[in-house]
Amino acid sequence: MSTRSTVDFDVVVVGGGPSGAVAATDLARAGRHVLLLDRAGRIKPCGGAIPPRLIRDFEIPDHLLVAKATSARMIAPSAKQVDMPVGDGFVGMVDREIFDEWLRARAALTGAERRTGNFERLDRDADGCAVIVYTECRGGAEHRVRTSSVIGADGARSAVARQELRGADRVPCVFAYHEIVKSPPASSDFDPSRCDVIYQGKFSPDFYAWVFPHGETSSIGVGSAHKGYELRDAITRLRADNGMAGCETIRREGAPIPLKPLKRWDNGRDVVVAGDAAGVVAPASGEGIYYAMAAGRFAADAIAVFLDTGKPAALKQARKRFMRAHGKVFLVLGMMQHFWYRNDKRRERFVKICEDKDVQELTWQAYMNKELVRKKPMAHFRIFMKDVGHLLGSTA
Template identity: 60%
Template sequence: MTKDFFDTIIVGGGPAGATAAHELAKKGRAVLLVDREGRTKPCGGAIPPRAVRDFDIPPHMLTARIAAARMVSPSNKTVDMEITGTGYVGMVDRDAFDPWLRQRAAEAGATRIAGTFTGATQNADGTVTVQIREKSDGNAVREYKARTLIGADGANSPVRRAVFGANVKPPFVFAYHEIVRSPDTANDNFNPSRCDVIYKGEISPDFYGWIFPHGPATSIGCGSAIKGYDLRAATRRLREQAGLADCETLREEGAPLPLKPLKRWDNGRNVLLAGDAAGIVAPSSGEGIYYAMLGGQLAAEAVDQLLVTGEVKALKSARKRFMKDHGRTFLILRVMQTIWYRNDKRREQFVKMCRDPDVQRLTWESYLNKKLVKREPMAHLRVFGKDLQQLFGLSHR
């Protein structure tokens, strides 16, 4: 029987929440993990090797290993960016990956329930009482008390709204994708070991479209920050252009993606945000799985520090540590998105710039290892110069 008092209640069982639950349960903390279940977030499913290493993801969870990315310009010019050496981009199916993460947390000692967060009340003793509508109890609302609360419940986080107010939210890109059965054979439009990234205004006027193989299935979708933009129609066009219109559709999913970390992740008392709820999805690329898992890990360490010391300032360490290691990367990606995704002329220049060997090498090294490459200052200088040439139309390559 589920007990009523916990060290931590975690709302949201995606990569951020499940990772936080796993890390805290391993430390012997009493953890309640609450997830709605039965819903999969739209996601290309890409994770770098660093995520596999840092979070002990077993090989069987990878449905494919991608060896290259193809950039497609508005005029249909293509640039293949191959990964050299032993590097790869791992692909996961969120429909299987997220439940596996939640199960791993349960095996470490976390208590799991299927339910929906409906509210939280601060108590005079510094604890928090959380109201959960439970599926297993006929949707009855039950209260649980905890020393801390982690909101890892997505871009539209009910925990964030309840604690910080409806006006505290990051900017969003709305994403939609269709999971289809992968073609039996490779062709000019589809390669099971290659991710295609489509920079066409007719597919996305301010973001991009994608074709990401997951082994037996493939994610095809697009995103846009323009309210009312028809993502379904754009995805249909993308499938037709790629010769994938006749592939069997297995499921369809849509959701907002936050593209800027919030300025504050904690309430200064006992609540901390993680993952999409905190806004940590990479601008420009929309990459979120690695950053969500890292955010969950940092949230767990911050909460554990609070539980040990009783000092609420420990909660601030999650954001501080994340921004120290990744804030500069997020800023660069946000500037890149602002400059290069503005219109088709800029997108054409951007894809052209991706032909450059320095751009490709630095891009892959930074992505695979989640660190800006600092050991090649001349390469960065060359890329900066070429970037300016493309921006001002001085390059005729």
């Protein structure tokens, strides 16, 4: 049930990251009149890892992959190192500055109209129609766009979510910061095909630090939920420890990363949120690109049904479908983060568990395919028994 004759757009997508760009692309492909509104100069701090399922589901061309990681190295507080080879296949690595812009450009080529501006607020006209108010620059003249529906994909601390959804301002976050540097030559300390994940309290008291290869550049980052924790200082020390202090710094970025899906994604009327705005970054791993894009697709599907039927209840399907597909993974990862990241003693045991070949195989299968692995029940049983042993020995 489109009201294009009385509105400027069928849907306005606020935010042009992976979630918003996917939603805009899907709706434009379906023949909807779409506005993709994104502010200029935003690059999210991100390790840039994307699994094969993302590459397949969202048709990502090979030229966007700046590197292909074939292993991960887990580093414990004691400096113990556990290598986890991927096996067959690889994890794609992208530079978010290039990747996000390509996704926005694809949305435009598909038929979405792109505009650069800052979302200010959502107003209502006398007939109740949603009006997106934005400015081309802070303090500039306001522009008003009437729309039948809105997708808020404007990241953590989403202005759309805060205005339209109760409780959206209370989502727990990890604060992430990274520096993109020129990659050093390959060595025993730096492998351009390996992602290093560092579980050491001296760099992050409650999360982890990372060194991820991006081909000619690398992402060196850290996350923590502790307000006031000196993330930049942690990166300076991490670079010194890794022999990367002298690497040229290309850019620096920081942002809050939500680690819990909102209990509600829609306003029961004409707005639904997706991506970081919906809180869909995986706990423990901090992985967000795939889940953001999946949420964007579910949001687009829900909006399409809403536009056809005029029934706001259709908007609830975005969250229902996402949680049906990924809710169990988020639950398991949330429990992992709560227990294993609490202190260095537990982190040490966590890295020790990662030595187990069953753990490695099932972890990679779940990551690459984005679903919990139900095969090999004996492998799960062995992992369970080993995990119980570690839990009983970890009282701190």
